[in-house]
Amino acid sequence: xxxxxxxxxxxxxxxxxxxxxxxxxxxxxxxxxxxxxxxxxxxxxxxxxxxxxxxxxxxxxxxxxxxxxxxxxxxxxxxxxxxxxxxxxxxxxxxxxxxxxxxxxxxxxxxxxxxxxxxxxxxxxxxxxxxxxxxxxxxxxxxxxxxxxxxxxxxxxxxxxxxxxxxxxxxxxxxxxxxxxxxxxxxxxxxxxxxxxxxxxxxxxxxxxxxxxxxxxxxxxxxxxxxxxxxxxxxxxxxxxxxxxxxxxxxxxxxxxxxxxxxxxx
Ligand code: FES
Numbered sequence: 597x598x599x600x601x602x603x604x605x606x607x608x609x610x611x612x613x614x615x616x617x618x619x620x621x622x623x624x625x626x627x628x629x630x631x632x633x634x635x636x637x638x639x640x641x642x643x644x645x646x647x648x649x650x651x652x653x654x655x656x657x658x659x660x661x662x663x664x665x666x667x668x669x670x671x672x673x674x675x676x677x678x679x680x681x682x683x684x685x686x687x688x689x690x691x692x693x694x695x696x697x698x699x700x701x702x703x704x705x706x707x708x709x710x711x712x713x714x715x716x717x718x719x720x721x722x723x724x725x726x727x728x729x730x731x732x733x734x735x736x737x738x739x740x741x742x743x744x745x746x747x748x749x750x751x752x753x754x755x756x757x758x759x760x761x762x763x764x765x766x767x768x769x770x771x772x773x774x775x776x777x778x779x780x781x782x783x784x785x786x787x788x789x790x791x792x793x794x795x796x797x798x799x800x801x802x803x804x805x806x807x808x809x810x811x812x813x814x815x816x817x818x819x820x821x822x823x824x825x826x827x828x829x830x831x832x833x834x835x836x837x838x839x840x841x842x843x844x845x846x847x848x849x850x851x852x853x854x855x856x857x858x859x860x861x862x
Contacts, residue, residue, distance in 0.1 A: 598622045598673055600631060602643065603684040605691050613691070616640075622673055628681060629657050629668035632695075644694035652811060655747025659695050660684040665749040667811045686752040702748045705764050709772035709790055714783030716835060726838040728780045734834065741774035741819055743812045750806035750816050762795040766806035766816030769797055773819035776826060779836040784826075792827045 597619050605613040618639050620631045629647055636643045647657040650669045657668040662682055673681060689697035715721035750766040751757045757765050764772075772787045791797045800820045807815040826832075847853065 598631070599680045600635065601680060601682045602632075602635075602695070604643070604694050605685075606693055607691075608693075624674070626673050627669050628659075628661055628666075628671045628673060628676075628683065631673060631681070632668060632683070644696055646696050653745070655745035655749075658686055658747040658749045658752070658811075660686055660752070665752045665809050667747065667749070670811055686748060688752045688754070688757050689748065697748070699748050701761070702746065702751055702765075702767060705768040706746065706771060708764065709768045709775070709787055710783055711771045711775060713775065713778060713781050714786065716780065716782045717838070720838065727841045728836040729839045730779055730836050734779045734836075737779075738774045738777040740814055741770050741777075741816075743814050744771060744774075745812055747811065749809050749811060750814075753805040753809035755803050755805060756799055756801055760795060760799060763799045764791060764796050766800070766820065769800070769823060770814060770816035770819035773823045773826075776823075776831065779834055782835075784831040788827055791823060797823050797827065 600618045600620055601615050602618065603613050604616045605611070618635045620634050620639075622631070627650075629650060632643065632645050632647075636645075645657070645659070645668070647669060648654040649656070652667055652670040655667070658665060659668055660666075660683070661668065661671055662676055662678060665686055668683075683695065685691045685695045685697045689699065689701070692698050713721070720726065744767060746767065748767070750770075754763075754766055756763050769791060772791050775781050776784045776787050797820055800817070802817060802821070804817045807817045810816065
């Protein structure tokens with residue numbers, strides 16, 4: 597059995613947050629999220645939390661587990677090494693109910709940095725006739741930052757967000773870097789104007805807590821440092837070339853030819 601100490605809070609009832617204790621029978625392979633579902637289904641249906649994919653993809657189940665922000669579905673109870681598991685909502689956000697926090701500031705800040713490709717050629721993006729060529733090293737420049745789940749964990753780990761709620765924060769800044777590093781993008785000036793501000797990238801104190809907490813191994817602290825460099829020295833000049841897509845795939849040595857299609861084109 598494991599003891600779960602969970603912070604409960606229902607603003608509609610006007611009560612202050614309090615801790616409620618539950619006993620959960622643990623089986624090998626159980627995650628903290630499995631235990632929360634056990635509690636909801638067997639002990640207390642009023643317990644409120646968010647979850648969706650249960651496989652570390654959607655980012656919904658981010659919460660504060662044993663003093664660290666983590667994904668509940670990715671956290672094995674056995675890996676915590678304690679008989680008592682403390683679960684609280686993510687810090688640095690307003691609590692809506694129990695373990696559910698209001699992620700509006702996260703999405704609002706994310707949206708501010710224009711997290712989409714601002715095309716070199718808008719016509720080509722809407723009605724493509726050619727392909728953007730991006731080499732593997734150019735992809736590597738931003739790939740790890742594209743793994744961001746938008747779970748909000750980095751903002752809850754960040755000491756600067758805790759003291760300056762207007763600070764854009766590691767998630768938005770890392771995404772700003774992700775897009776300006778993409779050779780298909782043409783939004784460098786627009787984004788630098790947004791991040792090179794009072795509550796922008798220079799507010800980062802380089803605590804590195806965001807990078808340690810990220811469940812996907814993204815390093816927003818690194819992105820912020822690289823972004824500072826770009827803010828000072830300007831954009832890298834390399835931009836993606838438009839190429840004619842190959843009509844027939846080039847056969848690679850050692851790979852057998854694909855079988856003939858069973859359905860013929862009309
Ligand atoms: Fe989707 Fe945990 S439920 S990341």
